[in-house]
Amino acid sequence: MQFIVQGYPAYAYTGGVEPDFKLPAIVFVHGAAFDHSVWQWQSRYFAHHGCCVLAVDLPGHGRSPGMIRARIEDWASWLVALLDAAGLAQAALVGHSMGSLIALQAALAAPDRVRRLALVGSAVPMAVGEAFRAAAREAPDVALDMEAAWGHARLSQLGASAVPGSTLLGASRCLNARSRPGALAAALEACNAYRPDAQALGSLAVPTLVAAGKRDQMTPFKAGRALASAIPGARLVALEAGHSMMSEAPRELLRALGDFLA
């Protein structure tokens, strides 16, 4: 489904159904150099279970044209503008990795617009090593290899996939390969630089869930745990997965989100 957000078309996958904007809304936000399809399972499930689902393609990603933003704050403004464009007074925001920072910042900036907040594979701050950022600037293919390898549990190529017939790391790398040149480099810089107001974080009143992968190589489990303890009343869910919990542990993540968003 297309919206016009900040002057540009913006695409959102609606889970395979015509969205009913009267239903409780959930907006899914993808991470660096990805698109809406990382939420393939969760978005389709909730769209068929009483929710209005918008799994967005951020500007410059997937089917959304437009400028790639340099700061998490700018992405978050876009996300709030998307809620306006969709006529949603409130929505639950579910973000992964960079998308979790965007969702978090949107909740900090416009808490009255956010019914619930789910942060999947998150850390604050989300420090990104210089080697990764430099590769993204100078050798994008190598950086996308890093994104795929570190974006899943170590040696995930050797185990069974939760999605029959798919190699999670391979499919993820193929999706990254479709990203616009410069998208990963900009995203990594934005994540690395983001520092939310600690006081605002400590008084965030939006009910929050942090889903952390016990084998996450990007945002280690302990960082997820620390984030959950920094947000008042935040719930922490530990999943047997790496950073890409949506595909590595799709059923377990669905269960956690289902309990939280209900």
Place this chain on the structure above:
Amino acid sequence: MAHSSPKNPHPDTLAVHAGQSPDPATGSRAVPIYQTASYVFPDTDTAAALFDMEVPGHVYSRLSNPTVSVFEERMAALEGGAGAIATSSGQAALHLAIATLMGEGGHVVASSSLYGGSHNLLTYTLPRFGIRTTFVPARDPAAWKAAIRPGTRLLFGESVGNPSVDVLDIPAIGAIAAQARIPFLVDATVTTPMLGRPLEQGAHLVMHSATKFLSGHGVVIGGVLVDGGRFDWEAGRFATLTEPYEGFHGMVFTEESPATAFLLRARREGLRDFGACMAPMTAFQVLQGLETLPLRMARHIENTRTVVAWLASRKEVERVHHPSLESHPGHALARSLYPRGCSAILSFEVKGGREAGRKFIEGLALFSHLANIGDAKSLVIHPASTTHFRMDDAALAAAGITPGTIRLSIGLEHPDDLVEDLGRALAASQR
């Protein structure tokens, strides 16, 4: 700053482990054979969600099966793809690829150096369904480019053609495919992922007859189709992937998953409706073979080098066709694409034509005379009267086959014994 990619497991490790975790139910280290047609739903909501692709999992073994999935994921990992679909045979894999991409009015540009079964499908059977093929020489990129027309939906060739051992110029044809925005499918049965990875060389899709080297022991019939996940279906003319499919709730496969749209349609329509799925027992047997594929291919290639050199030195032999020989037109290309060796298949012409060929085959004791390749046992056949007998003389010539051509598939026996057997048969051929 120098940048290097994270280390991935080597192919030898993937061949043993990829796609399998110890069985969560029993701890079984070996891949369990899930010999079941269907799977109990824990509740009605999960049942509906599985049917509607809201949660991943198994519903019915025609669509997916845990044992078969291990094979699919292992092959996708070995080829460097996004995923794979196992099929009941190599022929079923080729049909699945074509039927997923096109219908009536579709057109294929294919190498003329193809396995006879593939040639039959493209020449005689698919035209009945409105799908036509133009055949072009494997190593003539200009001919491939010239054969593309508005209805072309697929380029198709064998990495190393059977039986002519023609080497497909994958990078050149891959570049033509990319420019024309048409996917390029490579049948890599002869090379296997141990000798070459077509997706890295320019192909978009890869298929195998798993009956051959992948399983390696001549005990199963099976196939597999791997999606490289990089082709941009939305930039082309692939309505089966980009338009709502009423056969699955109006799903637009490229919207659902840009990287795996082809696999989604191939499984949700192709396996569902054509039904040419792989059996769990077959998958188990192919997996047993895959674990030793790196070891076997090295030995196949080593034995083939010995046999090729020996045959080339024999006065009873008119000509030997194998890319390892400088006289072979694909020699330089093979060296660049397959530095570890490219084929345990070779063909040659014995002096004396068809009659000498008959005496040669009947003079062999160790080689088995049968219609297959890629077995642990060495094999021999006369293509013009068997695998390619439906082809006319022009098509035979285009495929590099003469009435006297003999094809060998070199197995894992001791090379001295193979040479001994060939020597006796060559002597018999000249009597």
